[in-house]
Amino acid sequence: MDSLVRYAENGIITHQMEALSHAEGISPEIIAERIAEGSIVIMQRDDRMTGIGAGLSTKINVNLGTSTGKVSVEDEIEKVRIAEMFGADTISDLSMGGDINAIRKAVFENSTLPITTVPVYPAAVENGLKEMTDDDIFATLRRHADEGVSSIVVHCVNRAMLESFRKNKRILGMVSKGGSITSAFMLINECENPFVERFDEVLSLCKKRDIVLSLGNTARSGCIHDCRDRMQLEELRQNIALAHRAHENGVQVIIEGCGGHIRSDRISKYVKQYKKQSPFPLFVAGPLPTDIAAGYDHIAGCVGGSMASTAGADYLCYITPAEHLGLPNPEAVKEGLIAFKIAAHIGDTVKYGKDAKDKKIAHIRATLDPKGQIVHALDPARAQAFSDEEDECTMCGEFCAIRIMRQY
Amino acid sequence: MDSLVRYAENGIITHQMEALSHAEGISPEIIAERIAEGSIVIMQRDDRMTGIGAGLSTKINVNLGTSTGKVSVEDEIEKVRIAEMFGADTISDLSMGGDINAIRKAVFENSTLPITTVPVYPAAVENGLKEMTDDDIFATLRRHADEGVSSIVVHCVNRAMLESFRKNKRILGMVSKGGSITSAFMLINECENPFVERFDEVLSLCKKRDIVLSLGNTARSGCIHDCRDRMQLEELRQNIALAHRAHENGVQVIIEGCGGHIRSDRISKYVKQYKKQSPFPLFVAGPLPTDIAAGYDHIAGCVGGSMASTAGADYLCYITPAEHLGLPNPEAVKEGLIAFKIAAHIGDTVKYGKDAKDKKIAHIRATLDPKGQIVHALDPARAQAFSDEEDECTMCGEFCAIRIMRQY
Numbered sequence: 170m171d172s173l174v175r176y177a178e179n180g181i182i183t184h185q186m187e188a189l190s191h192a193e194g195i196s197p198e199i200i201a202e203r204i205a206e207g208s209i210v211i212m213q214r215d216d217r218m219t220g221i222g223a224g225l226s227t228k229i230n231v232n233l234g235t236s237t238g239k240v241s242v243e244d245e246i247e248k249v250r251i252a253e254m255f256g257a258d259t260i261s262d263l264s265m266g267g268d269i270n271a272i273r274k275a276v277f278e279n280s281t282l283p284i285t286t287v288p289v290y291p292a293a294v295e296n297g298l299k300e301m302t303d304d305d306i307f308a309t310l311r312r313h314a315d316e317g318v319s320s321i322v323v324h325c326v327n328r329a330m331l332e333s334f335r336k337n338k339r340i341l342g343m344v345s346k347g348g349s350i351t352s353a354f355m356l357i358n359e360c361e362n363p364f365v366e367r368f369d370e371v372l373s374l375c376k377k378r379d380i381v382l383s384l385g386n387t388a389r390s391g392c393i394h395d396c397r398d399r400m401q402l403e404e405l406r407q408n409i410a411l412a413h414r415a416h417e418n419g420v421q422v423i424i425e426g427c428g429g430h431i432r433s434d435r436i437s438k439y440v441k442q443y444k445k446q447s448p449f450p451l452f453v454a455g456p457l458p459t460d461i462a463a464g465y466d467h468i469a470g471c472v473g474g475s476m477a478s479t480a481g482a483d484y485l486c487y488i489t490p491a492e493h494l495g496l497p498n499p500e501a502v503k504e505g506l507i508a509f510k511i512a513a514h515i516g517d518t519v520k521y522g523k524d525a526k527d528k529k530i531a532h533i534r535a536t537l538d539p540k541g542q543i544v545h546a547l548d549p550a551r552a553q554a555f556s557d558e559e560d561e562c563t564m565c566g567e568f569c570a571i572r573i574m575r576q577y
Numbered sequence: 578m579d580s581l582v583r584y585a586e587n588g589i590i591t592h593q594m595e596a597l598s599h600a601e602g603i604s605p606e607i608i609a610e611r612i613a614e615g616s617i618v619i620m621q622r623d624d625r626m627t628g629i630g631a632g633l634s635t636k637i638n639v640n641l642g643t644s645t646g647k648v649s650v651e652d653e654i655e656k657v658r659i660a661e662m663f664g665a666d667t668i669s670d671l672s673m674g675g676d677i678n679a680i681r682k683a684v685f686e687n688s689t690l691p692i693t694t695v696p697v698y699p700a701a702v703e704n705g706l707k708e709m710t711d712d713d714i715f716a717t718l719r720r721h722a723d724e725g726v727s728s729i730v731v732h733c734v735n736r737a738m739l740e741s742f743r744k745n746k747r748i749l750g751m752v753s754k755g756g757s758i759t760s761a762f763m764l765i766n767e768c769e770n771p772f773v774e775r776f777d778e779v780l781s782l783c784k785k786r787d788i789v790l791s792l793g794n795t796a797r798s799g800c801i802h803d804c805r806d807r808m809q810l811e812e813l814r815q816n817i818a819l820a821h822r823a824h825e826n827g828v829q830v831i832i833e834g835c836g837g838h839i840r841s842d843r844i845s846k847y848v849k850q851y852k853k854q855s856p857f858p859l860f861v862a863g864p865l866p867t868d869i870a871a872g873y874d875h876i877a878g879c880v881g882g883s884m885a886s887t888a889g890a891d892y893l894c895y896i897t898p899a900e901h902l903g904l905p906n907p908e909a910v911k912e913g914l915i916a917f918k919i920a921a922h923i924g925d926t927v928k929y930g931k932d933a934k935d936k937k938i939a940h941i942r943a944t945l946d947p948k949g950q951i952v953h954a955l956d957p958a959r960a961q962a963f964s965d966e967e968d969e970c971t972m973c974g975e976f977c978a979i980r981i982m983r984q985y
Contacts, residue, residue: 182929237974239965267974293976319673334982340939342982349978356985391979392939393932433887434927458923460935460942464960465948468916471876472883473925475866479841493942493950494963495971501963508876512665515866515880519842524801527868531748531800534868534901541899552872555902555909563903566645568673568701570757571799574742574750577764 172379172419173211177204178213185211189220199224207412207448210381210421212259212283212319219258219283219319221381221423222450227478227513227524230452230486231257231506234264235272237294239496245272247499249279255506255548259319261486263346265294273316278519282308283319285383287347289354290311298353303363306354307370314374322425323364323371324348324385324560326404328355333400341391344429348387366491368411372418382422383452384408389429392460396432405443412449423484427477428454436473440480450483466492467501471508478516485509509548537562537571580787580827581619584745585612593619599627607632612626615820615856618789618829620667620727627666627727629789629831630858634931635886635921638693638853638860638894639665640912642672643680645702647904653680655907657687663914663956669693669894671754673702681724691727693791695755695889697762706761711771715778723783730833731772732756732780732793733819734812737761741808750797750831750835756795776819780826789829791860797837800868804840805847813851820857831892835885836862844881848888853981858891865896874900875909885923893917915955945970945979 171538176183182197186204189211200220203209209222219227233248235241243265252260260282264272269291276284286354292301313321325349331352334342343349345486355362375382386399408424415422424447427439438458443451456469456477470488478485489505491497497505517523526545531562533541539562546552557563584591590605594612597619608628611617617630627965629636641656643649653672660668668690677699684692700709700717721729732755739760742750751757763770772779783790796808816832823830830857835847844864851859863878864885870877878896886893895911897913899905907914927930934953941949947970954960965971 172922236971237976238969238971239974268610338674340936341943344978346973346976346978349981350976353981391942393926393935394939423917430928430931431922433883459919459926460938461922461953462919463954463956464956464963465919465940466874466913468879469919469923472880472920474878475841476884491963491972492958493970493972494947494960497963498782507873511867511870511873511877512880512934514869515877516802518840518867524840527801528748530868530871531802534799535749539902541711545869546871547869548872551898552902555872555899555905557903561646562901563644563646564899564901565754566647566674566904568645568698568754568758570752571749573706573757573761575975577761 172376172423173204174416174419177201183328185218188218192218193225195224207416207422208450210450212381212421213379213463214281214283214319217281217283221484222464226483227482227516228258228474229506229509229513230259230261230484232261232263232486233502236496237266237327240267242272242275245248245501246275248389248502250278251499251503252280252506253280255503256510257282259285261282263290265290271355273541277316281468285320286313286318287322289347289350293350298350298442299357303367304318306363307367309376314378314380318380320381320383321375322347322383322385323361324351325365325407326352326387326389327362327365327407330388330400330403331355333403337398337400339390339395341395343387345385345387345389347385352387368414372415372420375420376418379421381423382415384411384422384424386425386428386454391430393430393432393458395430402504409447412447423450423452425452427451427482428456428486428523430460431456431458431473433458433472433476436476437480440477440482444481445548451481452484452486453477453482454486455488463493464490466490467505467508471512474509474512475515478513479519481520482516485513510547535571581612582824582827582829585609585644585668593621593626596626600626601628601633602634610886613826615830616858618831618858620789621787622727623690625689625691629771633891634856635890635924636666636892636894637917637921638667638669639910640669640671640894641824641910642670644904645674648675650675650680650683652907654683654687656910657684659907659911660914661690663911664918665690665914667691671695671698673698677702685724693728693730694721694726695730696721696754697758701758704717704724706758706774707765709762711775711950714771715775716783722786722788726788727791728791729783730755730791730793732759732795733770733773733815734760735773735815736797738796738808738811739763743904745806746841747798747803747806749803751795752799753793753797755793760795776822778830780960787829789831790823792819792830792832794833794836794862797862798839801840801866802837803838815939817855831858831860833860835859835890836864836894838868839864839866839881841866841880841884841938844884845888848885848890852889860892861885861890861896862894871901872898872957874898875913875916879920881919882917883923886921887927889928890924893921918955943979
């Protein structure tokens with residue numbers, strides 16, 4: 170089997186492209202063209218195709234997984250269930266605590282969604298950060314590929330960036346976990362980045378199973394005061410160059426960027442700048458336009474995610490209300506996911522004028538049909554709870570503007 | 578006693594201006610200048626001064642009150658307590674159900690915040706929509722003024738606008754409750770708008786006690802598909818003209834506009850257009866950039882409110898998660914208020930570069946101090962609940978990026 174990029178380059182429409190065409194209402198020829206130019210990728214899992222990129226609806230990733238501070242397999246399975254039920258497009262299993270291989274297996278068994286992993290996480294846990302070798306990292310990478318992950322994340326921080334980090338004036342230096350583990354590996358072993366050094370091996374692993382390569386965002390800022398700096402620009406430059414190399418080798422690739430903490434007036438600008446420089450789908454974490462919202466970072470993240478998707482971001486990594494405080498519980502996963510469903514949709518209403526769902530709800534409201542609103546709600550049980558179990562909306566009672574205007 | 582506008586026009590600095598200067602860190606002379614030009618108003622209640630407008634932090638209004646469908650005085654008192662505790666700037670008592678005069682009294686007794694009412698609501702309830710006369714409306718207006726409200730809302734819809742409404746192609750026609758009651762009055766009595774006809778009386782009532790006149794937004798759209806139309810433009814034109822008339826008569830005035838349901842790419846444009854046409858503070862309800870978020874409209878509203886305040890809106894009316902579904906319970910009021918605290922702050926980080934709170938949290942995070950984060954959270958109890966009662970953040974456990982980078 171050849172890779173989707175190669176088929177697309179040869180003008181061959183595959184069943185994956187057909188399925189995506191059907192789901193998104195775009196012709197398979199256009200999808201093939203965009204895969205060939207790198208602006209669309211398809212994350213595959215069995216019969217499930219999640220397309221990300223130009224002209225496709227904005228997608229949402231749900232991070233889940235244990236940490237060394239908190240392990241509950243039941244919770245993780247419940248998070249998977251919530252991700253499926255409330256409409257996540259992909260899952261990332263970031264487990265680092267407990268029996269991580271068994272947890273990953275449980276995530277696979279309980280989900281139908283494409284799964285992403287960051288192989289350097291389990292490699293560090295299983296081998297120890299100090300003892301881990303680059304062969305250990307690549308063994309984990311290979312294992313995940315064999316297990317059928319749809320996408321893997323690698324952080325391509327280089328030594329020049331680390332030198333910049335050391336000298337920098339950020340309040341919060343490096344806040345990427347994968348980036349910091351990779352950086353620690355480079356500092357402990359006084360070596361260059363193993364993913365960059367052995368990039369051809371990464372590519373051949375990805376190409377073999379058509380795994381989407383996600384180039385991580387080590388240099389994202391950890392507070393809105395930490396602005397775009399030399400590390401961010403250098404990382405973006407390098408990631409775009411690596412993405413071109415991946416794509417030329419027939420590997421589907423996306424770039425993480427414009428995420429983290431960014432003041433709201435800069436979000437749209439950064440996304441648009443990225444889009445001018447790169448054809449590859451943009452994966453954005455958040456972003457958070459303020460640092461004051463601990464406990465409600467899903468709401469701040471919805472604001473940033475709406476701005477990013479409106480400006481052209483293709484794929485959003487959700488943020489839960491537990492962000493900065495602890496590992497999210499299943500309820501926090503649900504709150505985060507729904508907030509980002511709203512953000513993605515707000516983006517799509519502008520990017521593509523996709524307001525059919527809004528129009529449907531507006532017509533339901535025009536008929537004063539509370540049941541219809543609940544059926545079509547993002548979370549029907551919650552919408553029902555606010556409806557007081559009355560037949561009539563209690564918000565305005567008999568002084569309903571719509572009803573009054575109908576009458577007179 | 579003369580009105581603040583008159584004092585300001587004569588260059589006299591009053592204690593209200595001094596208090597506002599102290600609260601906002603702007604010189605009292607600048608505040609006086611801006612009150613004189615109409616770009617700042619002060620809502621007063623005893624010793625409490627809430628300044629709204631140019632150069633001042635974005636303020637948030639909490640709507641509360643009963644409806645004919647749901648009456649609980651205890652709930653309303655609890656909502657007042659929540660508004661005070663979580664940092665609302667003003668309260669609007671919109672009660673229409675139960676003993677509304679007693680409820681308003683309870684709202685006064687349990688709060689220190691400036692209170693706004695929409696006198697046409699209780700006038701309609703007490704007299705009946707069909708039986709109510711313009712003298713009844715003005716009697717209610719006078720009563721509220723005598724009781725010490727800080728601001729009143731009147732809807733100045735005119736007959737030409739009603740004619741446009743009849744012909745219009747909106748999915749949801751008129752969704753303003755005060756606007757629809759006023760319109761029904763005009764249609765039933767085949768008359769012009771009593772507030773416009775007797776505008777001098779409105780002004781003299783407001784001026785006597787320096788009540789801020791709020792010109793309501795009858796023509797706001799009820800779904801994102803209903804775009805800016807002739808009614809909205811006509812209302813804006815008329816409201817700006819009436820605001821000038823009010824201001825010339827020594828009355829403090831704000832204009833409600835750019836609220837309701839507006840696609841996200843239009844919000845900033847509308848606010849900026851308003852700011853070019855009018856010096857008066859802009860009061861925005863929401864806006865909601867999507868119609869699909871029933872049950873989570875506080876989150877969609879936070880997105881719209883962030884965009885509006887970033888673009889220059891001065892005063893946001895919050896939206897609760899119960900919007901479109903029912904009368905909000907106290908918990909919904911809390912969720913709505915906190916979402917709009919976030920929106921107002923996001924606006925202020927851009928409008929004024931006010932990021933001191935963000936910077937403080939960033940420094941706390943840099944020291945890995947979970948307790949500090951909780952103390953400074955918008956809702957410490959909720960932040961605490963996500964912290965698993967551990968001394969250490971469980972989000973990343975021992976693989977904390979900040980800690981790893983410190984070590985290596």
